[in-house]
Amino acid sequence: MEKNTVVALAGASGYIGQNLMEKLKDRSEIIALSRNGDAKEDSDQVTWRSCDLYSMADAEKGLDGADVAVYLVHSMMPSAKLTQGSFEDMDVILADNFAQAAKKVGVKQIVYLSGIIPEDQSRLSRHLKSRLEVEKILGSYGVPVTTIRAGLIVGPRGSSFPILKKLVKRLPFMVLPQWTKTKTQPIALPDVIGSLHQSIGEESLKGRSIDVGGPDVMTYDKMMEQVAGVMDRKPVMVNVPFLTIDLSKLWVRLVTGAPKEMVYPLIESLIHPMVTRSENEVDGISEGKTPFVEAAEWALKEEKKQPKRKSNLPNLPAMQDDVRSVQRIPLPQGHSADWIGKYYVKWLEKVLNPWVKTTVDETHCCQIGVIFNDIPLLEFTYSADRSTKDRALYYISGGRLTNKEKNVRGRLEFRKIPGKDEAIVAIHDYMPSLPWFLYKYTQAKAHLIVMALFRRHLEKWGTHEPSFQVLE
Known part of the structure; x- marks a missing residue:
């Protein structure tokens, strides 16, 4: 050296x-x-x-x-x-x-x-x-x-x-x-x-x-x-x-x-x-x-x-009421992570409607709400500048379920795993607005259910092709 x-x-x-x-x-x-x-x-x-x-x-x-x-x-x-x-x-x-x-x-x-x-x-x-x-x-x-x-x-x-x-x-x-x-x-x-x-x-x-x-x-x-x-x-x-x-x-x-x-x-x-x-x-x-x-x-x-340590945990900054949720999903052959991100929000629109009102605009930004209220529960803003073929990034930019004061870095991303037909879907630094106990046993569980359904949908890809298209 x-x-x-x-x-x-x-x-x-x-x-x-x-x-x-x-x-x-x-x-x-x-x-x-x-x-x-x-x-x-x-x-x-x-x-x-x-x-x-x-x-x-x-x-x-x-x-x-x-x-x-x-x-x-x-x-x-x-x-x-x-x-x-x-x-x-x-x-x-x-x-x-x-x-x-x-x-x-x-x-x-x-x-x-x-x-x-x-x-x-x-x-x-x-x-x-x-x-x-x-x-x-x-x-x-x-x-x-x-x-x-x-x-x-x-x-x-x-x-x-x-x-x-x-x-x-x-x-x-x-x-x-x-x-x-x-x-x-x-x-x-x-x-x-x-x-x-x-x-x-x-x-x-x-x-x-x-x-x-x-x-x-x-x-x-x-x-x-x-x-x-x-x-x-x-x-x-x-x-x-x-x-x-x-x-x-x-x-x-x-x-x-x-x-x-x-x-x-x-x-x-x-x-x-x-x-x-x-x-x-x-x-x-x-x-x-x-x-x-x-x-x-x-x-x-x-x-x-050495001085005795109070905990077996590593020395990390104090945790706020933040959320990290990471799941691995199949990536249909020939498709990119950016594509699967755009496909996901369209899939949400199809699967959750009409009980949950989901809209996606021409810039791939997404709003998730309920049918009896015009104010969305969650808003996802697609970041074209920070996204690539192998990574789609959406900022969690608003909605009733987001703590607007604390949610500075909240984001949703889709990332291809190099060398594999798999992708990672992750939520980082999300700060929910619900009281913590209520969030943990309602919204957090709902997210896992939605991701499990999406994973199952992708696993059946070969026999059940999508009935809608995603514009690149």
């Missing part, structure tokens, strides 16, 4: 981002991206920027001026007061915005921290399938991507190792399901940081996916045994054949107190061997040097130095 390379870190306030930033300070200028970046203090080497990667415009502003962009983002934890949808679909939006913005502002390389993908990809867990999908999306717009794939990262914070430590600390008697016999190759946090650091700006690694792991390959039960030894504990460990993954998720969540949004996807991934493969290894990058026991000792000592 050349000195004075400008590196943008997405996820800079996370524990991986903070450690990588310290490593980079001597060699590069850093643009630190965080949802609450404006609250951070700049330094000579670091410029903080507030950036909500659910917004394409924010992503473009955040990455402006960067030579290399590092992607340390996932969406397992909710980012709005009401979040409807899976983390996989939300990850699509984040990655797609990041990749398109990187292309637009001239970023020369994206570095992405992912998980080790097993050789058999036919039945991947939701978490690993999402990590692989994100990797493909990041590389879909022409910016070279270097992916560092790691298994369990041993550090004082994060997700997997702290959960493992809590299990060992809190349980005098441990039942070991079949998945604890799965092989894994844990890696110390400093070694992962070193692999990321060496990859930034390295021409020979562009377009490559690289497995990284520590020197020890072990099973999860062996890992628990060694952590217990480091903690000077001797829990009784008993193998049981009947504890399924679903039961394990509940058990781990109950014991550790970690949120289900984090625990469930991680536990589901434990059925897969997380071991580096020779074809994905690069000398000097893949080989973590720190033995597991030494890494665990270091992580536990570092944890004692």
Whole structure:
């Protein structure tokens, strides 16, 4: 990496981002991206920027001026007061915005921290399938991507190792399901940081996916045994054949107190061997040097130095009464996301009339109301300037069901998933006018029903062609 390379870190306030930033300070200028970046203090080497990667415009502003962009983002934890949808679909939006913005502002390389993908990809867990999908999306717009794939990262914070430590600390008697016999190759946090650091700006690694792991390959039960030894504990460990993954998720969540949004996807991934493969290894990058026991000792000592956190949730700005609702739908072959957006509002007009009065004008703007009142319930204004063939954007611009004072960034978008005949339909930053409890159990539920009907309509596309046309 050349000195004075400008590196943008997405996820800079996370524990991986903070450690990588310290490593980079001597060699590069850093643009630190965080949802609450404006609250951070700049330094000579670091410029903080507030950036909500659910917004394409924010992503473009955040990455402006960067030579290399590092992607340390996932969406397992909710980012709005009401979040409807899976983390996989939300990850699509984040990655797609990041990749398109990187292309637009001239970023020369994206570095992405992912998980080790097993050789058999036919039945991947939701978490690993999402990590692989994100990797493909990041590389879909022409910016070279270097992916560092790691298994369990041993550090004082994060997700997997702290959960493992809590299990060992809190349980005098441990039942070991079949998945604890799965092989894994844990890696110390400093070694992962070193692999990321060496990859930034390295021409020979562009377009490559690289497995990284520590020197020890072990099973999860062996890992628990060694952590217990480091903690000077001797829990009784008993193998049981009947504890399924679903039961394990509940058990781990109950014991550790970690949120289900984090625990469930991680536990589901434990059925897969997380071991580096020779074809994905690069000398000097893949080989973590720190033995597991030494890494665990270091992580536990570092944890004692850090101030106690009040919550397992990441540090996010205070949530207002905002809504994010994200669904994945089929995209009829040969049609674009912009087309499906225009088709959707025409479909609403046909399906909801006459009980709900829906009108669409020649600019594709939409009003949804009721038959006995001329004032619309919702208004959607089509943004021709911000829409493309692969993305249709509608601003939620008014209506009785919108809080006019607070609804500054509310929007509805339709986005094609690169390489797939699928699209994402998403509502972002919507501020409803109904009292929160009433909204949650009426309007929010109605939206999910409408989207389910639309999805079913599209799934029948081959046998039930539409009876109306959409003007482009």
